[in-house]
Amino acid sequence: MAIRTYYHILGVSREATLEEITAAKNALAKVYHPDANMNTGIDTTAYMQEILEAYRVLSNPEKRARYDRKLCGGSTRVFRTFTMGEAENTESETSFVTYWAAAGKLNEIVETSVWLLEQESKDENLLQKLLKKLRKNLKSEKDLDQELEALSIQALTYVSTLKNAEIPMDYWQADAMNWILVHWSQNQHLDYRTLFAQYDAFINQNKSNAERLKLHTQNKQFHHQLKRLLTYAL
Numbered sequence: 276m277a278i279r280t281y282y283h284i285l286g287v288s289r290e291a292t293l294e295e296i297t298a299a300k301n302a303l304a305k306v307y308h309p310d311a312n313m314n315t316g317i318d319t320t321a322y323m324q325e326i327l328e329a330y331r332v333l334s335n336p337e338k339r340a341r342y343d344r345k346l347c348g349g350s351t352r353v354f355r356t357f358t359m360g361e362a363e364n365t366e367s368e369t370s371f372v373t374y375w376a377a378a379g380k381l382n383e384i385v386e387t388s389v390w391l392l393e394q395e396s397k398d399e400n401l402l403q404k405l406l407k408k409l410r411k412n413l414k415s416e417k418d419l420d421q422e423l424e425a426l427s428i429q430a431l432t433y434v435s436t437l438k439n440a441e442i443p444m445d446y447w448q449a450d451a452m453n454w455i456l457v458h459w460s461q462n463q464h465l466d467y468r469t470l471f472a473q474y475d476a477f478i479n480q481n482k483s484n485a486e487r488l489k490l491h492t493q494n495k496q497f498h499h500q501l502k503r504l505l506t507y508a509l
Contacts, residue, residue, distance in 0.1 A: 306457060
């Protein structure tokens with residue numbers, strides 16, 4: 276069994292900066308905070324305590340230096356959590372957390388593209404009102420297209436990762452991926468694909484019609500926004 280260190284718990288490298296360590300802790304806390312799992316039937320308190328313990332040490336330069344010296348001496352503590360960072364072996368490379376992180380990045384990219392396209396629409400309305408006076412926005416429009424093209428290429432990378440993992444698009448949203456991550460972490464040898472049906476059953480049993488409709492609408496909007504973004508990669 277691979278040894279888990281504080282770096283593995285937060286999913287960062289040994290060279291990670293304080294900003295990277297803090298960002299990793301915050302991302303994990305959104306998933307593992309007990310308040311976020313009140314309706315899942317899973318007590319994530321122990322996981323959250325390990326995350327905070329790792330952050331407490333690695334965010335303090337003196338404590339981190341002592342911990343690093345301890346690691347170099349070969350004495351480490353074994354944790355039952357998993358890495359969110361770059362995988363160190365074949366097993367961790369294909370763990371569900373890799374796909375969870377990919378979905379998170381994809382959602383961030385789509386949200387950014389939506390904001391950029393909204394700005395473009397606002398600019399276009401303003402230009403129409405000004406009769407596109409002297410075409411002053413030509414350069415900014417070109418820059419915007421280039422930025423959207425770059426985002427679309429990044430998005431394609433994460434789309435390929437998720438499709439190769441046989442994760443249907445209906446589960447790429449944060450709500451589904453977080454639920455599956457929490458349940459998969461209880462048994463990391465479990466085939467995460469079996470959790471898709473369990474997630475659907477959980478939604479049907481625990482969400483109201485209005486809540487299910489809201490999730491469906493959000494998912495439909497995400498698919499539309501992603502499809503629109505990917506046109507810039509063509």
